[in-house]
Amino acid sequence: MLIENGQHWISKTVEGTYNTAESTGSNYSFIPTEKGFFSLPQLESRNDGNRAGRNAPSHVCKTYWAPPQYQLTDDAETDVPARIFRRALGGSVTDTLVATGVYDHEFAILSPQVGSILPSFGMVSLLDVASFLYHGCMADSFKLMGKGSDRIQYDANIVGSGKVTTPHGLSSLPALAATPCMDGFRTAVTYVDDASATINLSTLGTLIEWMVEHKNNIRTNKRRIGDTIQTIATTGSGAHVRSMPRGKYETTINMKLDFVDLTNWQKSIQAKTFTNLKFKIVGPLIDATYRHEFEVIVPSFTFETVAPDEDEGDAAIMVNVLAFQDAVSGGTITGRVRNATATLV
Amino acid sequence: MARKKKDESTGDGPVEIVEGTVEHAAREHFEREKAAYEERTGEKVNFVPPHPLTSTPLAEVVSDESVEFIESEDAGGSEDESTPPEGDQ
Numbered sequence: 001m002l003i004e005n006g007q008h009w010i011s012k013t014v015e016g017t018y019n020t021a022e023s024t025g026s027n028y029s030f031i032p033t034e035k036g037f038f039s040l041p042q043l044e045s046r047n048d049g050n051r052a053g054r055n056a057p058s059h060v061c062k063t064y065w066a067p068p069q070y071q072l073t074d075d076a077e078t079d080v081p082a083r084i085f086r087r088a089l090g091g092s093v094t095d096t097l098v099a100t101g102v103y104d105h106e107f108a109i110l111s112p113q114v115g116s117i118l119p120s121f122g123m124v125s126l127l128d129v130a131s132f133l134y135h136g137c138m139a140d141s142f143k144l145m146g147k148g149s150d151r152i153q154y155d156a157n158i159v160g161s162g163k164v165t166t167p168h169g170l171s172s173l174p175a176l177a178a179t180p181c182m183d184g185f186r187t188a189v190t191y192v193d194d195a196s197a198t199i200n201l202s203t204l205g206t207l208i209e210w211m212v213e214h215k216n217n218i219r220t221n222k223r224r225i226g227d228t229i230q231t232i233a234t235t236g237s238g239a240h241v242r243s244m245p246r247g248k249y250e251t252t253i254n255m256k257l258d259f260v261d262l263t264n265w266q267k268s269i270q271a272k273t274f275t276n277l278k279f280k281i282v283g284p285l286i287d288a289t290y291r292h293e294f295e296v297i298v299p300s301f302t303f304e305t306v307a308p309d310e311d312e313g314d315a316a317i318m319v320n321v322l323a324f325q326d327a328v329s330g331g332t333i334t335g336r337v338r339n340a341t342a343t344l345v
Numbered sequence: 346m347a348r349k350k351k352d353e354s355t356g357d358g359p360v361e362i363v364e365g366t367v368e369h370a371a372r373e374h375f376e377r378e379k380a381a382y383e384e385r386t387g388e389k390v391n392f393v394p395p396h397p398l399t400s401t402p403l404a405e406v407v408s409d410e411s412v413e414f415i416e417s418e419d420a421g422g423s424e425d426e427s428t429p430p431e432g433d434q
Contacts, residue, residue: 014385092381113392114378119385275404327401328370 001128006038008070009173010080010158011122013345014087018243019136019163019228021122025170028124029083032074032179038127039134041164042066043238065162065230065240067220068134070123076144076154076281077179078292078339084156085294085335086344088139088214090118090246093344102290105344109214109249109331116245118216123158124168133168136161138244143213144279144296149185152281152294159220162240166232180292180339186282189255191298194272206258208311212279212296214333217247251332253277253298253321256309264319268303275300277321286340293338299326360400368397 009028011021022028044064049057074081082105086093090110098104110118123134137160146152189201189210201207220241227239257264267274276299283292304322308315323332337344362368372394379390 092378108374108378110382111375111378113394114375114390115382115386115388117382117386117388327367328374330371330374 002036003038003127004036006036006125006127007173008033008037008039008126009124010083012083014119014121015136018117018120019161019240021133021135021137021165023170025172026174028122028170028173029080030174030176031072031080032176033072034074038130039068039070039125039132040130041068041132041162041166041232043236062236062238064223064227065164065238067162067241067244068123068137068160068164070137070156070158072156072158073153075179075182076152076294077182078283078294078337079177079179081154081156082294082337082339082344084139084158085142085154086337087119087121088142088156088216089331089333089335090216091329091331091334095343097342098338099287099290101340102286103339103342103344105337105339106334107336107344108326108329108334110246111330112246112248113330117243118218118246120244123160124170124173126168126173129167131167133165133170134160135163135165136241136244138218139216140218141213141215143211144281145209145211146184146187146189146207146279146281147209149187151182151184152187159218159244161220161242161244162238163228163230164232180283182281182283182292182294186291188280188282189278190280191277191301192275194267194274201255201257206260208256208258208316210255210279211253212298212333213250213252215250215252217249218244219247220244249332251323253301253323255319255321256311257317257319258311259308259315259317264303264317265306268306268319271302273300273302273324277301286338290338292340293336295336295338297334297336298323298332299329299334300324360397362397363400365403367401367403368399370403371397 008031012027013022043062044066045060045062047057047060086107091108093105093107096104118138120136123137125132137158140157140159143155229239231237279296281294301321301323303319305320307318309318
């Protein structure tokens with residue numbers, strides 16, 4: 001059978017209790033992805049092959065259900081990727097009605113002082129008899145990448161606790177919905193420099209490529225005596241974790257620009273502080289005025305390094321952006337999504 | 346004796362948290378996140394933010410619309426502008 005026939009869904013809701021995934025099929029969204037894959041839960045094991053007196057193992061002991069991992073890559077847009085991004089940052093969402101049927105959703109990184117438990121959700125994978133519902137999933141990382149005027153791509157890693165239901169047991173899982181056309185050439189990248197002037201890199205036309213990545217470093221190995229034992233296929237047993245706190249998060253941002261002058265390099269060595277770096281991906285019209293938007297905001301930052309680079313023979317600079325702790329949200333980046341749905345969970 | 350201005354770092358003790366300042370916005374943000382986290386996880390958040398030493402006026406919000414993409418007349422549009430795709434919520 002074709003691996004392209006693998007189908008995957010993500011819950012539109014977050015878990016009220018960890019490791020208890022949404023049980024209504026219509027509350028899931030089909031995940032658009034260009035790379036076919038399917039999933040099989042893996043049970044970790046250890047053996048006695050390394051004992052003195054043994055040349056090879058004589059048996060294996062099954063231990064923990066390995067955390068299932070999803071790597072998703074596709075166009076960034078305001079439905080499933082926006083949900084994953086919001087869950088990767090983890091803060092609460094402020095929903096605002098912009099106009100009739102047009103909504104803004106703003107969110108920040110979950111502050112470590114508030115807690116370390118990111119929103120968890122359910123994931124479903126189906127390929128013929130390989131039918132699984134994964135509980136306790138979290139967005140471990142989210143990356144946005146822009147190159148030239150191509151459509152902006154996202155790359156997300158999702159990890160689960162190891163708790164799984166098979167077969168998935170959900171009915172009416174929806175089909176793939178048409179995704180909004182987030183045309184790359186509409187993307188706007190702007191920031192406010194140290195002289196309070198707004199620099200619009202899209203108008204200048206010098207931005208070759210850029211990347212923003214947020215990694216949560218989720219602790220999937222927080223294993224404790226008393227963890228729940230799960231049995232699949234009558235005899236295959238192993239434990240799964242009952243919590244997965246976030247580790248110390250990391251944010252990486254860089255931009256490759258045409259080499260024009262020494263301004264950026266000079267500001268880098270002068271350690272100038274800038275504000276409101278915005279990567280705004282713009283999509284189709286929602287109504288006569290407003291478009292779908294997916295925005296990453298860096299409230300305060302500096303150009304940590306400006307190094308020589310190259311783009312198909314043209315001189316370029318690679319700007320490494322060091323995001324500072326925002327004085328209001330306490331995080332490095334925030335997010336904003338504009339779409340036609342009242343909430344973004 | 347002249348009073349110290351509120352937007353200066355005093356270095357000698359906490360200042361009043363007043364509306365329209367970064368410190369006030371940060372405190373409000375923290376309280377909102379704390380309430381949402383407690384509701385979502387059922388865990389109590391015990392962290393108490395330390396009192397700030399400075400009081401900084403919030404920066405003026407620059408309208409996002411001022412840096413909107415401006416479409417040239419001959420640029421044409423994407424095929425789905427007039428009718429967003431089905432499933433486009």
